[in-house]
Amino acid sequence: AGYFIHDSLDIIVNHQSRSSWEYLVHHAMAISAFVSLIITGRFLVAAMLLLLVEVSNIFLTARMLLKMSNVPSAALYELNKYVNLVMYFAFRLAPQAYLTWYFLRHVEVQGQGAFLMANLLLLDAMILMYFSRLLRSDFFPSLHKASAGRDVDGEKFLID
Numbered sequence: 001a002g003y004f005i006h007d008s009l010d011i012i013v014n015h016q017s018r019s020s021w022e023y024l025v026h027h028a029m030a031i032s033a034f035v036s037l038i039i040t041g042r043f044l045v046a047a048m049l050l051l052l053v054e055v056s057n058i059f060l061t062a063r064m065l066l067k068m069s070n071v072p073s074a075a076l077y078e079l080n081k082y083v084n085l086v087m088y089f090a091f092r093l094a095p096q097a098y099l100t101w102y103f104l105r106h107v108e109v110q111g112q113g114a115f116l117m118a119n120l121l122l123l124d125a126m127i128l129m130y131f132s133r134l135l136r137s138d139f140f141p142s143l144h145k146a147s148a149g150r151d152v153d154g155e156k157f158l159i160d
Helices: 002-013 021-040 044-050 054-071 074-106 110-136 143-148
Strands: none
Touching: 002 021, 002 143, 021 044, 044 074, 054 074, 074 110, 110 143
């Protein structure tokens, strides 16, 4: 929760709220879910599983730095592009899909379970949206023109 609070404050303090409103929504959902989990002591394993998404940030950050540096290393960018795709699937899409399945199947849809399920479904939509942006940018650049300047994963990574 501390990371999301810090990043939200950074966005607000640096006057990026208007262009980064979806990050603030994402962070508000994450903060409320983590605080709920900590207060009740329930679903802590789910919280730890969701923190796996941070592993994929390593490759998203490398992607952003390679784009910003204008280093003429197309091979390095190509390698990172594919590793990034695998890591995005392994550490964002797969854990999120598993938790959504688990909650739909095993958790009561009332009280905290309903609140967390709503959060999961909204995060599902956001992660899929960010994934489609990543695919358009790196693998289907002709489709990318319509979404230039948007982020990839909700962590303020610019594309071109």
